[in-house]
Amino acid sequence: MASLRGISLDEIVAHFQVFEDPRSSINRRHPLVSVVVIAVLAVLAGAAGPTVIAQWSGQRQDLLVTALGLTAGVPGKDVFRRVLMALKPTAFQECFAAWLGSLRAAAAEATGIDQPVLAIDGKTNRRSHDRKKALGALHSVIAWASDFGLTLGQGACAEKSNEITAIPELLRLIDTKGVIITIDAMGAQKVIAEEVIRGEADYVLTLKGNQETMHQAVIALFDGHLDGDAPAGELVTEERGHGPVEQRTYLQRPVPKDLPGKSQWKGLKSVGMVTSCCLRDGKESIEVRDYISSLAVDVKRFAHAVRSHWGIDNGCHWTLDLTFREDESRIREQSLRENFAWLNRLTLSLLKQHPSKASIAMKRRSCGWSDKFLMEVHTGIVP
Numbered sequence: 001m002a003s004l005r006g007i008s009l010d011e012i013v014a015h016f017q018v019f020e021d022p023r024s025s026i027n028r029r030h031p032l033v034s035v036v037v038i039a040v041l042a043v044l045a046g047a048a049g050p051t052v053i054a055q056w057s058g059q060r061q062d063l064l065v066t067a068l069g070l071t072a073g074v075p076g077k078d079v080f081r082r083v084l085m086a087l088k089p090t091a092f093q094e095c096f097a098a099w100l101g102s103l104r105a106a107a108a109e110a111t112g113i114d115q116p117v118l119a120i121d122g123k124t125n126r127r128s129h130d131r132k133k134a135l136g137a138l139h140s141v142i143a144w145a146s147d148f149g150l151t152l153g154q155g156a157c158a159e160k161s162n163e164i165t166a167i168p169e170l171l172r173l174i175d176t177k178g179v180i181i182t183i184d185a186m187g188a189q190k191v192i193a194e195e196v197i198r199g200e201a202d203y204v205l206t207l208k209g210n211q212e213t214m215h216q217a218v219i220a221l222f223d224g225h226l227d228g229d230a231p232a233g234e235l236v237t238e239e240r241g242h243g244p245v246e247q248r249t250y251l252q253r254p255v256p257k258d259l260p261g262k263s264q265w266k267g268l269k270s271v272g273m274v275t276s277c278c279l280r281d282g283k284e285s286i287e288v289r290d291y292i293s294s295l296a297v298d299v300k301r302f303a304h305a306v307r308s309h310w311g312i313d314n315g316c317h318w319t320l321d322l323t324f325r326e327d328e329s330r331i332r333e334q335s336l337r338e339n340f341a342w343l344n345r346l347t348l349s350l351l352k353q354h355p356s357k358a359s360i361a362m363k364r365r366s367c368g369w370s371d372k373f374l375m376e377v378h379t380g381i382v383p
Contacts, residue, residue, distance in 0.1 A: 019095045022086040029072040035083045036095070038064060038074065043347045044377055045368040048324070049331060049340070050081040056368075063371050081336070089338040093153060093173065096346060100152055101175065103353060103380070107148035115301075116147040117308035118179045118201070120170070120187060122163050123317050125341065130332040138337050141166045142345065143174055144316045146308035149352030151316065151345035156338050163187065168195040176201040180295070182309035185210060188292070190264050197267040197294060204272070204305045207290040213260045218290045221259075222251055222273045233299030246278045250303040255292070267294035272302050315352075320344055323361045350377050 054077035157166035185208035232253035
């Protein structure tokens, strides 16, 4: 276990050097770094709240004392609760920025992807509300690097409609240089497009009724293509998941000079349309989505960005609800629930990076069964 001790301390302590402990120095027995590291390890192993973190750490006391050099033993549940309530969610995330940056760099090197897709989408923890305290359910916007399986940031907002103000704040928290930002129709806002370009990134934004004039103009452009009048990049794919074959047609073309409102959208270079056709139980369903983008016309890159955005549902949201049981969480203190939501996303990212072909659920069980596997996931060092 001695070799693991050095790895854990070197990996974690370096990223928390400048973080200010919000607790009083009086009777402070457990270093902040130790409390946070134990919380991460416990959530990897299946913990879903401060009480379970304390129970898990009590059962793993020998491991933790050896790996972290704990002179006062392992903390109790009140310590974990106080720390996770006292830490400001934004500052808490910033502690992990360097760690996530190193994971992102390693993933980029392993995949060879030089312009990853960063999907921005909202998620609600439905049972985190408290009517007695007039506290609505936690709704967060999440930045998910689909190509790497990494959550790079989250930002809480009061309700779904407030995503418009929460998204620019989230983008300022993370390094977006060189990525493609994808957002659904809620994020098709001029101020968001401007923030993306300011961060030296590109965007692919879904168009719907909230930008009605531009949306109708884009529809008319592609109607012209279908009539054979307007040239465009085109890509047709067929994909089979667990059900029937779905055919998708991707169209992209340069933005016309006379597109209504073009000058108000920073960096706007192209428009796109995706038509999905699926035959299920003898019935054909067709869905059409329209987009605006700062990308130059490259229909394969456009198609990859669109597909990667759809991946946030299965790769992130669905896993958090099914494996982490996040939608059932009854944590209702505001900072505590935000910080715990971040721990869930961080640990999901760590589990995604482990090379085992097992499911996320099985990896998480393995973290609870095997200290060796737990440390492999935590440090990223696999024999």
